[in-house]
Amino acid sequence: MSHFRPTRAIRAGVMALAMSSLVLAPAQAQQRQVPDSAAEIQLSFSPIVKRAAPAVVNVYATRTVQQRSSPLFDDPFFRQFFGREFQTPRRQQQQNSLGSGVIVDPSGLIVTNNHVIGDGTEVKVVLADRREFECDVVLKDEQLDLAVLKIRGNGAVLPTVELGESDGLEVGDIVLAIGNPFGVGQTVTQGIVSALARTRVGITDYQFFIQTDAAINPGNSGGALIDMHGRLVGINTAIFSRGGGSNGIGFAIPSDMVRVVVDSARSGSGLQLPWIGADLQPVTADIAESLGLDRPVGLLVTALVADGPAAKAGLRSGDRIVSIGDIEVYDPREFNYRLATMGVGKEAQLTVDRGGRTVELAVALAPPPETVPRDEFTVRFRSPFAGATIANLSPAVAREVGATYDGEGVVITRIDERAPAARVGLQPGDVILTINGDAVRTTADFVRLAQGDPILWRVTVDRGGRVIRMAFR
Numbered sequence: 001m002s003h004f005r006p007t008r009a010i011r012a013g014v015m016a017l018a019m020s021s022l023v024l025a026p027a028q029a030q031q032r033q034v035p036d037s038a039a040e041i042q043l044s045f046s047p048i049v050k051r052a053a054p055a056v057v058n059v060y061a062t063r064t065v066q067q068r069s070s071p072l073f074d075d076p077f078f079r080q081f082f083g084r085e086f087q088t089p090r091r092q093q094q095q096n097s098l099g100s101g102v103i104v105d106p107s108g109l110i111v112t113n114n115h116v117i118g119d120g121t122e123v124k125v126v127l128a129d130r131r132e133f134e135c136d137v138v139l140k141d142e143q144l145d146l147a148v149l150k151i152r153g154n155g156a157v158l159p160t161v162e163l164g165e166s167d168g169l170e171v172g173d174i175v176l177a178i179g180n181p182f183g184v185g186q187t188v189t190q191g192i193v194s195a196l197a198r199t200r201v202g203i204t205d206y207q208f209f210i211q212t213d214a215a216i217n218p219g220n221s222g223g224a225l226i227d228m229h230g231r232l233v234g235i236n237t238a239i240f241s242r243g244g245g246s247n248g249i250g251f252a253i254p255s256d257m258v259r260v261v262v263d264s265a266r267s268g269s270g271l272q273l274p275w276i277g278a279d280l281q282p283v284t285a286d287i288a289e290s291l292g293l294d295r296p297v298g299l300l301v302t303a304l305v306a307d308g309p310a311a312k313a314g315l316r317s318g319d320r321i322v323s324i325g326d327i328e329v330y331d332p333r334e335f336n337y338r339l340a341t342m343g344v345g346k347e348a349q350l351t352v353d354r355g356g357r358t359v360e361l362a363v364a365l366a367p368p369p370e371t372v373p374r375d376e377f378t379v380r381f382r383s384p385f386a387g388a389t390i391a392n393l394s395p396a397v398a399r400e401v402g403a404t405y406d407g408e409g410v411v412i413t414r415i416d417e418r419a420p421a422a423r424v425g426l427q428p429g430d431v432i433l434t435i436n437g438d439a440v441r442t443t444a445d446f447v448r449l450a451q452g453d454p455i456l457w458r459v460t461v462d463r464g465g466r467v468i469r470m471a472f473r
Contacts, residue, residue, distance in 0.1 A: 045176060049188050051230040054128045054159035055103040056178045056186060056223055059112050059149070061120030100179035100223030101125060101149065102232055103160050104262055108133075108151030111258055112222030113237055114140045117147050125151065127159075128186055139265045143402050145237060146253060148265035161224060163262070164231030166210060166254030169193050177214040177236055177250070179223025189215035194249070197334060208337035209251040210234045216250035225252040232258070256341045274339040274365035275395055276348070277308020278315060280332040291320070298322045298353065299329055305395070305405075313350075313363040320353040339365060368395035368405075375443040376413065379421070384457055384472055385450045387419020388412050388426060392443055401429045404465050409433065410446045424457075424472040431462040 099116030103109070110125060117123055123135040133151045140147035151158065169175075173193045181187050191214030212225065216239050225234035234252030264271040280299040288296035298320040304311045315321075321329060325348075329335045339348060344367050352359045374391040391397055391413050398405035401413050412430045415422050432440045435449040436458050459470045 045188075045190060048176065048226065048228065048230045049178070052161050052176070052224060052226045052232075053178055053186060053188065055161040057101045057103060057110060057125040057127050058180045058186070059099045059101045059110075059116050059222060060124045060126070061099075061117040062122040062124075063118065063120045098180070098183050098219055099221040100219065100236070102222070102224045102235065103151075103158055104163060104232065104258075105266070106158055106160055108153050108156075108158055109138070109262060109265060110135065110149040110151065111235060111262060112147050112149065113235065114142050114145045114147045116222045117149070123149060125149065131156070139261065139271055141261065141271055143399075144253070144257065144261065144271075146235065146258065146261045148261060150265075161226070162231045163255050163259050164227055164229065164233045166233045166256045169196060169210065169227070169233055171195060174228055175212055175214055175233065176226040177212065177216055177220060177223065177252075178226060179216070179220035179236060181215075181217035181219040183219055191215070191248075208254060208257070208334055209237070210254055212250050212252060213248040214250060215248070220250075231255075234258075257337065260341055260343060272344045272367040273399065274342065274344050274346075274348075275308075275368035275399065276310040276315075276339065276363050276365070277305030277395070278310040279303040280321065280335060282331055283320065297328055297330060299332060299335060303406075309364045309366050313361045314359075315350070315352065315361060315363065316354070318354075319359075321350055322353050322358075323351045325349055368399045370394045370396040372408075377443050377447060378414075379447075379450060381451060383420070383450050384424045385421050385426070387416035388421035389414040390432070390443055390446055393431060402464075403429045403431050404462050406431075406462070408441045409462075410440050410443055425470060426459075426461070427463065429463065432459065433462055433467070434458075434460040 099112060101110040101112035101116070104111055117137060117140065123137060124132060125135055126132050133153055133156070135149040135151055138148045138150045171193050175191060175193055177189045177191070179187065191212050193210060194213050195211040197208055210225065210233070214225070216236050220236045221238070223236045224232050225236055227233045233255045235255075235258055236250060236252045238251045239249060261271060279302045281302050283291075283293070283296045283298045283300060285296050287300070288294075301310075301315055301317050301319045301321065304315065304317055321335070323329060324335065324338050327338065329338070342348060342365060344365055346365050347362045348365055350361045350363055352361055371394045372392045374394075374397060376389055376391045378389040379385045379387065389412065390410050393403065393405060393409040393411045395405050397403070397411060397413070401411060403411045410432045412421075412426060412428050412432070415426060415428055432446060434440060435446070436452065436454055438445075438449055440446050440449065455473070457472050461468050461470065
């Protein structure tokens, strides 16, 4: 059984009709009355669905994998002795993924999740009217988990959905989720906004999700979250589930972030997100008590990058950022989201508490700089690090690979998933701090130390802010 929950406007209209009928009708007819219009008989979300659903598409991504019959041929040491002529033929393997997407521009721009297309080599979309199109990947970002596709069309007329303003949503607002769950075909579900500003979901680095109880299932990823005006207010991204199905807790990336990615795709300039060069820590209840605050609010500045935008604006270590604009902040990921939706080239107006004194600062929002040459190097000699590509760390490189930036260092940018480096547990984004007790500050340091031949390798890495000590032979 389905239960319809009318909006406040609809309820008010129905109540007004009922009250006017009571006033105008004779006393004998007040208990029974024939409806005067179809609106009094049937209330439906159908007009909204008809407007938005044609712009929601099925996305099919195919990845072609080159496979060898033996993993020995991936070992640089083995190839050194036997050469390429002994390699067995590669074979093709097709890996398919299925999700949803939303057409947001008449030119054929489609927004979906990055994890829907992954590293697919061929992407196809199927519209609700069964038209099929091949697509090019215009832009994708793993940390935002968003991607933009472009239909290879010949001037085809395409349905679109308007981007709404997710900041205008309130808890309790009715929303519709449209997508292709489990591949059964386009499906519409209805619910409410259960919560806003969810930051501890563990999906992306810029976490600020809309939570909804509209049923979202596998295959809905990349689909549309629609408000009662038929506008796109979110991209359905993830669910909280113990068994793989919907438990009434779904998460959508807000349309204000989607707009940043779409505008970048339209301009062709590539996605640039602001960087201010400051490490921030949330104010906990204990910290609030020690500072004499009546409630925990704000972010403590724990470190600053010299000559970064925050330092140039006058921000200091120990400052407490209370708000950005007129919005209070509680979590560094929420703060990053606010900066990202403002965009590069703007100024963030920060209200700062400095020892009990209020200070207003304007911080210029600039893209992360490449402060040192990358000097990328791929390890091809015999080593546990073989198959890893490393680069000198800078704010720009750290942003690209999702690494922690803390001054100089070396970061792994790519790893061949079948190579020795992957087998010993190294991952892209790992910042290599030491090798066998020696500090690694540049790629030259790394190359020199990685060519050693110790009995036991001892490596220290920073992985997302956590220091991990590894040992392998």
